[in-house]
Amino acid sequence: MKLLVVEDEVKTGDYLQQGLTESGFVVDLARTGLDGHHLALTEPYDLIILDVMLPDVDGWRIVQALRAAQATTPVLFLTARDSVEDRVKGLDLGADDYLIKPFAFSELLARVRTLLRRGMTPVFNDQLQVADLLLDLPRRRAQRHGVRINLTNKEFALLELLVRRQGEVLPRSLIASQVWDMNFDSDTNVIDVAIRRLRAKIDDDFVPKLIHTVRGMGYMLDVNGED
């Protein structure tokens, strides 16, 4: 997967490149709007991460040029300007998502992966499996090592999200938004408690442990995780 990052802030650009590269992407970094504009229009990318505020050619003009050239490459905006009009403008011009600075890198990563997945044909499986954990989606049942586990509706939704995005660090805000439709930070440890209870049901009595806490970032479901 090849990404383009257009970011004039030196440190931010460096860390975005490093972080995304370490997460398995091939990353081109453009430090000016002009370079970004040129690269976006000439090179094929799977996704473009654009800073809105650039000294020469701003992010809006790049996405405009891109859409004018009939390119459907997903675009994610990074912006320090948190006003409704700005967001609406960005989305109107053809951006696919936006993140407001300061953002958590794990959040950016999760959104990037969501956008990249959007283009793929979804796989309609009736079952999801990780190690010996089995999810029966139509009947909303879970079993581990052949043992049926009773989950509440929300617990199942949470587990399904973790399994579907296996190996990804999911920030708490993303979990709250996807499972409970809470699109704001609630100032509580609700997600931690929910994860703890889910863990008690699917991990406590089994090996290997599947749900892992990534400190300061969120949670991840994986067969081999650091914890």
Added chain:
Amino acid sequence: MKRRPISLALRLTVSIGAVIVVVLLVFGWIVERSIDQHFVQQDVDELAAVVQAVAQILVEPQTNNEQLKRRLASAVSGHHNAQFHLTKTSGEVIYATPGSDLSGFLQTSRVSDALDIHSVSNWQDQGHHYRGAVLMLPGGVAVSGQPLLLVVATDIDFHLHYLEDFRIYLKLITLVACLIAIFATWFAVYQGHAPLRRISGEIRRIKSDHLSIRLAPTTVPVELTELAVSFNDMLDRIEEGFQRLSNFSADIAHELRSPITNLRTQTEVALSQTRDVAQYREILYSNLEEYERMAKMVGDMLFLAQAEKQQLQGEYGQVNLAEEVQVLFEYFEAWAEERAVTLDCTGPAVWVYGNRLMLRRALSNLLANAMRYTAEGERVSVTLELHGSDRVLIQVANPSAEIAPEHLPKLFDRFYRADPSRQHKGVGAGLGLAIVKSIVMAHGGRVSANYIDQQIVFRIELPRAFDSVG
């Protein structure tokens, strides 16, 4: 464009000036009338003296016609403007003042029995003005008892000239008096507005760094007291807003100081000697937590700033609060169960018009706040009800230690924490309830906190949605 209203000075000058002009004109008219009357009376008196003299002569026995004529001629002596004709009813002239021609007057005038103001009339002859009367006199012995017709008149040119001059003089005086009066009015109005100019001068001294200046309502005229008082009230509000704003900036600086201190100290200590990887990781994790707290605080403050500038836009529509509460209960379920806190909601499905996302955020903050301060085994109860005909009332109650009444309204202040020791124990930045308040205000509602029966009750009033589908 709406026309600017006429100036106060002009308005007052015109209205007062008009009244003065009318009064002066009426006064002048009365003076003129009374002088005119006075002259009429004077003429009547003169004519009466002549009539009296003629009548007197007629009752005295006269030797012959010549003597009678001489006596009659002497009747107008001393009244050199007066003249008369004495004729028999047959038309035969007994006496006529020499050089006089009163025949025209005799034809146009009616005959009276006595002489008074109403029986006299005026006429004009050969450029002269006369006032006179036609009288029927009972005949005396001098004319052997026959009734006689007496036409008596006096020249009034002199009076008319005087009146003419007087009228011009009066008009001039009235004009000058009007001008003086109008100018005096204008001056008085201008002087009357002096307190306004003084107040304006005082107001001009008020700058953002001198917001404590107030107008003294007792030193201005009574009529301006209310203005001064309401102006002072406005200044109070502005000063309060200003104060809150600068407190807010100070609070931000203060609130950011501690995470920055933590980060800085930690990093400096970490760098002061070589450590193993695990220690470095620990430090970075700890830093990450601080960053997260700062990022959240900045986000919340931006939200509040936007709410205050009325910039919270987004989709508005019908929101079923009962449903929202249920969704939030589901979200908080695990946390509540773990802390053995019961959540319950009573009341009908109430609908409000608003932004679902924002209202959910407000309710979530309220619930989180209530749960956070509820001891294990206790209950957080939400009550929904219709309040009056057009309001919806949401109450969130939880058991709490007593909170002094003066602290209750402050709970909605930014960075206010009822218990200072709770600071930085994962409780958030102390902006949760401030956000609740700003969201509710943006929806045209009201918030309040009350302490009732060992419970702290947060009350939210929102405008009810009427054309609700449910």
